[in-house]
Amino acid sequence: MPPAAAPAPLPAALSLGLREVASGLSQPIMLTAPAGDRRQFIVERPGRIRVLENGSLLAKPLLDISAQTSTDGERGLLSLAFHPEFARNGYFYVYYTDRSGNIAIDRFRMSADPSVADPQSQTRVLSIGHPTYSNHNGGLLAFGPDGYLYIGTGDGGGGGDPNRNAQNPESMLGKLLRLDVDISLPTAYKVPSDNPYAGQSGKRGEIWALGLRNPWRFAFDGTSRQLYIADVGQGEREEVDIAAIAAGGNNYGWPIMEGSACYNAATCASAGLVRPAFEYTHGSAGANGCSITGGYVYRGAAIPELAGRYFYSDYCKGYLKSFLYSGGTVGEQRDWGIASVGNVLSFGQDAQGELYVLVGGGKVYKIVRQ
Structure with a gap:
């Protein structure tokens, strides 16, 4: 496939604004939709998925697993991904932290009601131990253009990755995972044969990339065939890692590096590490920011x-x-010179490719032409 042509330069006069499309939500942290669907599905961190249809929030949620979800620290129901064949099979996947604080990836299927899941269809796909710290849970899962399910996990928490999970190929923490979840499989998933560690002893075959601290949000761009990973930094730098979607095995450096800088100069063996495509420092007293919220x-x-x-x-x-x-x-x-609307928790993308901003005050805004 030839590379996509470079876009035309941005017009200097182009101005953007934010139009409120939903309010009264409880910590909205993701908005997504299956292909071809005009609705938007909004994940609330306490454990519910709400449905926005024709500009109105439906009273009944798509799913409510709040009784199964821990929400202390950065835990909660963190993301949602619809199966590429959702219109035919009705399957979707959720990423949440269970009552023990561990990462859970579950699959559900829709009920006869097209806006409500069947709670009895809940199937565990993957569990990852994460009981010690309540932060750095990662939190995104998404299907790539290759049809596989990608899962971004945090390093397990604690300052500086004390357990060195992100560089440990035997741990699924601090990684980007890649799974084949074809529903015809006899098991919940299998490891794709072209994953970098597939079939290797002492290494988790699920791993696609390593050396991540807390990849809160990542995004695929099918047009350029690139993957953007926004990895939240420790105390100095925020970064965006960009690679070809087909490039497995990348090591993004944490905790050897924080962004493009050595995290600990005495142990900074940086050969072979992939440097960020983009980064910014926190600046004096956090003048530039403290925690990147990646979008699309x-x-x-x-x-x-x-x-x-x-x-x-x-x-x-x-x-x-x-x-x-x-x-x-x-x-x-x-x-874009838009006045702050509060703590930006996440971005959203609907089935038409339009983008949204989700904030801590319980509101969702659509990015529009001003």
């Missing part, structure tokens, strides 16, 4: 001038920024 590459139709731009924010600053990654370099960095 815009591929919608409403604002075609934005095609190919990656959007992101920072939890502490609440701004809306973007950049263009082309030819292996980051350029066209832009602050």
Whole structure:
């Protein structure tokens, strides 16, 4: 497949705004939709998935697993992914922390009601131990263009990855995992044969990439065939790692590196590590931010001038920024000058490729032309 042509430069006069589309939510941290669907599905961290249809929140949630979900620290119901064949098979997957604090990946199927899941269909796909610390749970799962399920896990928590999970190929923490969850399989999943550690003794075959601290959000761009991973930093740097979707085995460096800098100069063996494509420092007293909130590459139709731009924010600053990654370099960095609407928890993307901003005050905004 030939590389995608570089987008046209952004018009200087282009202005963006945020239009409120939902409110009254409890810690909304993800918005997504299955292909071809006009609805939006919003994940609430305490354990519910709400349905936004024709601009209104339905009273009954798609799913409520709050009784199974722990929410202390950074725990909770963290993300949702619809099966690529959802319209035919009705399956979707959730990532949450169970009552013991461990990571749980479960599969559900829709009921006869097209807006409500069948709670009896709950099937465990994967469990990952994470009982000690309540932070660095990672929290995103998404299907890639290859049809496999990708799962971003945090390093297990505690400052500086005290257990060295992110560099340990026997641990699934601090990783990007890649699973084949074809529903015809006799088991909940299998390891794809082209995963970098597939079939190797002493290494988890589920691993696709390692050396991540807390990849709270990552995104696939099917047009450029690239994967964007926004990895939250320790105390100095926030980063976005960008690689070809087909590039397995990348080591993004944590805790050897934080961004492009050595985390501990005395043990900084950096050969073979993949440096971030983009990073920013926290600055003096956190002037630049404290925790990156990764978004998506815009591929919608409403604002075609934005095609190919990656959007992101920072939890502490609440701004809306973007950049263009082309030819292996980051350029066209832009602050859209939108007043902070609060702590940006996450971005959302609907089936039409339009983007949303989800904030701690329980509101969801759509990015629109101003």
